[in-house]
Amino acid sequence: MHDYSRMVPQATPETKPYWDGLKEGKLMIQRNKATGQAYFPPRPFDPRDPVAEVEWFQASGRGKLATYVISHRPPPGFEAPFSIAVVELAEGVKMMTNIVECPQTPEALQLDMPVEVVFHKVNDEITLPLWRPAKGG
Amino acid sequence: MVKPGSVAIVGAAEMVSPLGVFPELSQLGLHAESAIRAMKETGLKPSDIDGVACAGASPTEVAYYLGITPKYVDGTSVGGCSFMIHVRHAAAAIESGLCTTVLITHGESGKSGIGRGGFPGGRQGLNAQFEQWAGPTGAPTMFTVPVMRYMKQYGITEEQLAMVAVVQREYAAKNPNAMMKDPITVEDVLNSRMIAYPFRLFMCCLVTDGGGALILTSADRAKDFPTKPVYILGTGESVETPLVSQMEDFTSSRAFSVAGPTAFAEAGISRDDVDHLMIYDAFAHLPLYGLEDLGFVGRGEAAQFIWDGNTRPGGKLPLNTNGGGLSYTHSGMYGMYALQESVRQMRGTAPAQVAGAKISVAHGVGGMFAASGTIIMSNEQP
Numbered sequence: 222m223h224d225y226s227r228m229v230p231q232a233t234p235e236t237k238p239y240w241d242g243l244k245e246g247k248l249m250i251q252r253n254k255a256t257g258q259a260y261f262p263p264r265p266f267d268p269r270d271p272v273a274e275v276e277w278f279q280a281s282g283r284g285k286l287a288t289y290v291i292s293h294r295p296p297p298g299f300e301a302p303f304s305i306a307v308v309e310l311a312e313g314v315k316m317m318t319n320i321v322e323c324p325q326t327p328e329a330l331q332l333d334m335p336v337e338v339v340f341h342k343v344n345d346e347i348t349l350p351l352w353r354p355a356k357g358g
Numbered sequence: 359m360v361k362p363g364s365v366a367i368v369g370a371a372e373m374v375s376p377l378g379v380f381p382e383l384s385q386l387g388l389h390a391e392s393a394i395r396a397m398k399e400t401g402l403k404p405s406d407i408d409g410v411a412c413a414g415a416s417p418t419e420v421a422y423y424l425g426i427t428p429k430y431v432d433g434t435s436v437g438g439c440s441f442m443i444h445v446r447h448a449a450a451a452i453e454s455g456l457c458t459t460v461l462i463t464h465g466e467s468g469k470s471g472i473g474r475g476g477f478p479g480g481r482q483g484l485n486a487q488f489e490q491w492a493g494p495t496g497a498p499t500m501f502t503v504p505v506m507r508y509m510k511q512y513g514i515t516e517e518q519l520a521m522v523a524v525v526q527r528e529y530a531a532k533n534p535n536a537m538m539k540d541p542i543t544v545e546d547v548l549n550s551r552m553i554a555y556p557f558r559l560f561m562c563c564l565v566t567d568g569g570g571a572l573i574l575t576s577a578d579r580a581k582d583f584p585t586k587p588v589y590i591l592g593t594g595e596s597v598e599t600p601l602v603s604q605m606e607d608f609t610s611s612r613a614f615s616v617a618g619p620t621a622f623a624e625a626g627i628s629r630d631d632v633d634h635l636m637i638y639d640a641f642a643h644l645p646l647y648g649l650e651d652l653g654f655v656g657r658g659e660a661a662q663f664i665w666d667g668n669t670r671p672g673g674k675l676p677l678n679t680n681g682g683g684l685s686y687t688h689s690g691m692y693g694m695y696a697l698q699e700s701v702r703q704m705r706g707t708a709p710a711q712v713a714g715a716k717i718s719v720a721h722g723v724g725g726m727f728a729a730s731g732t733i734i735m736s737n738e739q740p
Binding site: 223225228229230231232233234235236261262264265266267268269270271272287288289290291292293294295296299302303305306307315316317318319327332349 | 381382383384387390394397398403404422423424425472473480481482484486487488489490491492493494495496498499500502503504505506507510551552553554555556557601602603604608
């Protein structure tokens with residue numbers, strides 16, 4: 222497992238519910254109350270309609286592998302080669318992450334394969350949303 | 359000069375507190391909240407806004423954050439008078455038809471210091487919170503992220519990606535100033551050191567020192583200079599997102615797709631009229647995206663177009679004739695070198711000169727598919 226402590230993010234008031242959710246093992250994102258459409262990264266308004274009401278909700282934690290590279294240029298604390306990936310959530314939004322708990326090879330990392338979130342605690346403030354190949358159905 | 363009275367301010371809002379602080383908003387949030395207040399006052403939505411100007415944040419961040427797809431951006435950042443300058447530029451842009459509605463924003467968490475300073479926003483910036491922790495180490499591991507989706511969608515092979523570098527080396531071999539001149543094969547490219555799968559070393563740009571400058575003047579005055587005039591026929595620009603993971607479509611750059619067609623519409627020419635093309639090639643996939651997003655070929659056809667020799671010396675659409683960022687030079691902001699090569703081709707002085715070329719296109723990218731600009735030029739005045 223990588224050592225993420227050197228690049229640990231810090232929440233802003235707008236993103237605090239997202240990072241608070243991760244601490245509790247919940248993937249909290251936002252959606253437009255009227256349309257139900259999700260958006261990401263978090264912000265206090267829907268970029269499609271900034272005066273609409275929005276709400277936080279718990280995402281399913283399921284998605285598929287949208288794209289990736291396998292980096293041979295690790296930052297300090299990372300083990301290379303390693304994937305830098307984008308996952309598309311079932312809710313339709315995308316996030317950058319690392320795919321873990323599988324070989325870091327093109328053979329093991331197939332586009333569109335189902336993935337699920339796994340919560341990785343870095344410190345008391347920050348837990349990161351990593352993703353792994355989905356187990357079972 | 360902009361015709362007096364032809365442009366007006368229709369919305370105005372500010373964020374001022376008697377306490378002097380907004381502890382619930384980051385610096386970017388202050389830009390956004392000010393913008394939303396002004397939009398509310400005028401009844402405009404982000405989709406009604408087609409120009410963005412700001413300082414203290416990148417226009418990429420502000421446009422993306424507010425959900426705006428601009429045709430006009432101005433990140434002029436020269437201190438406290440920047441916003442007056444933004445207004446001036448906006449008036450000129452509107453007058454000349456580059457855009458219709460420009461949003462100018464300011465936001466500064468000067469007291470609370472939330473989301474300001476360092477690499478955009480430091481640990482609280484969008485990049486730090488939503489990408490940087492996953493371990494990218496600069497452009498080779500970021501700019502490259504979308505390509506696997508592109509390759510799967512269109513059945514593009516690693517050999518075809520490698521061919522981009524092979525063809526450009528053929529031009530570099532003719533160029534005394536190119537850093538890399540030795541001929542290479544597809545096998546050479548695939549056998550070069552792995553950087554970020556599927557990208558090998560020869561699919562990545564050089565890292566060099568360099569510089570360049572251009573001087574522009576009116577076409578009427580240009581005739582009085584000793585050099586052969588190169589006329590600007592059309593221009594375009596756009597931004598999409600500071601987060602490569604948030605591109606709308608990993609197989610196409612929205613910024614390219616706005617900037618390129620905008621320039622062609624202004625110039626009033628078709629793709630078939632283009633004799634010479636430069637597409638900023640920090641990495642081997644960029645000419646593929648550029649050829650498609652600018653409309654030179656259909657979706658998914660660019661790799662085969664290059665494979666078939668169309669962009670080679672003597673081909674029907676000579677591309678990156680200086681050798682490009684992959685083989686010529688790349689000091690970090692390569693766009694200047696693409697423009698310089700277009701000018702040389704129009705003056706007829708390029709090392710790999712395209713005989714009889716009259717129209718050249720120089721297409722650039724900024725950030726990791728974050729921004730784009732397109733310039734169409736000619737050695738004949740229309």
